Amino acid sequence: DAMKKIDDDISAFRSSLQISLKDRIEMLEDLHDAIEQDSFYFCYQPKVDFEGNLCGAEALIRWKHPVKGEVSPVEFIPIAEETGLIVPLGHNMFKKFCKVVKQVEDKQRGILMSYNLSGRQFLDPSLLDVLMGCIKEAGVSADSIELEITESTLMNDIESAVQVLKELTKHGFKVSIDDFGTGYSSLAYLKKLPIHTLKIDKSFVDDLLNDADDIAIISAITNMANALGLTTVAEGVEVEQQAEKLHELEIDMFQGYCFYKPLEESAFLALLK
Ligand code: C2E
Ligand code: MG
Ligand code: MG
Ligand code: MG
Numbered sequence: 259d260a261m262k263k264i265d266d267d268i269s270a271f272r273s274s275l276q277i278s279l280k281d282r283i284e285m286l287e288d289l290h291d292a293i294e295q296d297s298f299y300f301c302y303q304p305k306v307d308f309e310g311n312l313c314g315a316e317a318l319i320r321w322k323h324p325v326k327g328e329v330s331p332v333e334f335i336p337i338a339e340e341t342g343l344i345v346p347l348g349h350n351m352f353k354k355f356c357k358v359v360k361q362v363e364d365k366q367r368g369i370l371m372s373y374n375l376s377g378r379q380f381l382d383p384s385l386l387d388v389l390m391g392c393i394k395e396a397g398v399s400a401d402s403i404e405l406e407i408t409e410s411t412l413m414n415d416i417e418s419a420v421q422v423l424k425e426l427t428k429h430g431f432k433v434s435i436d437d438f439g440t441g442y443s444s445l446a447y448l449k450k451l452p453i454h455t456l457k458i459d460k461s462f463v464d465d466l467l468n469d470a471d472d473i474a475i476i477s478a479i480t481n482m483a484n485a486l487g488l489t490t491v492a493e494g495v496e497v498e499q500q501a502e503k504l505h506e507l508e509i510d511m512f513q514g515y516c517f518y519k520p521l522e523e524s525a526f527l528a529l530l531k
Contacts, residue, residue: 282337285333285334285337286337286341286343288323289334289337289338289341289343289347290343292321292323293343293346293347293350296350297321297322297323297324298319298320298321298347298350298351299319299320299322299354299523300317300318300319300320300351300354300355300358300523301317301318301320301520301521301522301523301526302315302316302317302318302358302520302521302523302526303315303316303318303513303518303519303520303521304513304517304518304521304526304529305370305372305491305511305512305513306511306512306513306517306518307510307511307512308501308505308512310517312366312369312529312530313369313370313511314369314370314371314372314404314511315362315369315371315372315526316372316373316374316406316513317351317355317358317371317372317373317374318331318374318520319331319335319351319374321334335376339376339377339378342378344376344378344379345378345379345382348375348376348379349388349392352373352388352389352392353392353395353396355371355373355392356392356393356395356396356398357396358371358523358527359371359393359396359398359402359403360396360397360398361527362402362527362530363398363399363402365527365530365531366530366531369402369530370402370403370404370432371402371403371404372403372404372405372406372434373403373404373405373406374405374406374407374436375405375406375407375411376408376411377408377411377414380407380411380419380422381415381418381422385422385426386425386426386429389426389429389431390429399430400429400430400431401430401432403431403432404431404432404433404434404454404455405426405431405432405433405434406434406436406457407433407434407435407436408435408436408437408441409435409436409437409438409439409440409441409442409443410437410440410441410442412435412441412443412451413441413442413443413447416447419451420447420450420451420452423451423452423453424452427452427453432454432455433451433452433453433454433455434453434454434455434456434457434491435451435453435455435456435457436457437457437459437493438456438457438458438459438479439458439459439461439462439475439479440459440461445482448482448486449486453488454488454489455488455489455490455491456479456483456488456489456490456491457490457491457492457493458476458479458490458491458492458493458509459493459494460493460494460514462475462476462492463492463493463494463495463496463500463504463514464494466500466503466504467497467499467500467503473503473507476492476504476507476509477507480507480508480509484508489510489511490508490509490510490511491509491510491511491512491513492504492509492511492512492513492514493513493514494513494514494515495512495513495514495515495516495517496514496515496516497516498516500514500516501516501517
């Protein structure tokens, strides 16, 4: 019986391996096709201050698959990242992003538009040239653009990160550390990094109303951010009480379903004054 159980487990394991490998290969083929056919677009999720004023928005990539429908970036970004496809895809998407930034600049001043950079993109030697080329072509200013880079990407190779960030900020781009609190930042390095914003991870916001540890962590982060002159944003704010508590803890900006879900481009542009 025990042998039969092991045989069953092995056979289940073998087929799960095959399925996931098959799925991954299929996804990779689909990604290639989708890049060629340009099937990706951005939604824009607003960021607001405590009064609910629009401060900025984050571009979030979307893929409408011809058969599977909407595929989540949580599924395809890691595969694009591992295979390096993220570099050409990211270039193409940044061009689209800049066209929207242009419309935002023309309509309302002082709105900061955020674009997510993954690890491969961040360490790509042509990054700065690509970004500068796109902003020139669209006629927008780097000041209007914030690059969201995860804490784990930055901490992966801190010395290179400092060099790349210096170049980016020298040219006017703002930088936000995404998913902050999950990536084991060395606090000593935080001081060295030329960054503007700490974006506190949703995992600290989720349980904020029931968990004193999360409050203590957020409060430590905002104290440090204030001392270093950094702006703070909380992501994944779903209910009003969370926003109130976060405001009490001196968080500057809010993003989440409580205020806005990611919006189609036209719905986002319609919010501008
Ligand atoms: P992220 O940058 O941390 O983005 C936040 C994610 O949380 C988004 O999921 C957003 O839709 C979701 N979200 C926002 N507010 C709420 C809320 O109140 N409740 C809940 N439950 N979720 C909320 P999304 O769009 O699926 O993106 C997931 C991740 O994919 C992003 O995490 C980012 O790491 C990556 N990603 C998205 N777009 C791009 C892109 O253009 N380039 C790269 N490199 N990565 C991207
Ligand atoms: Mg982000
Ligand atoms: Mg985030
Ligand atoms: Mg996140």
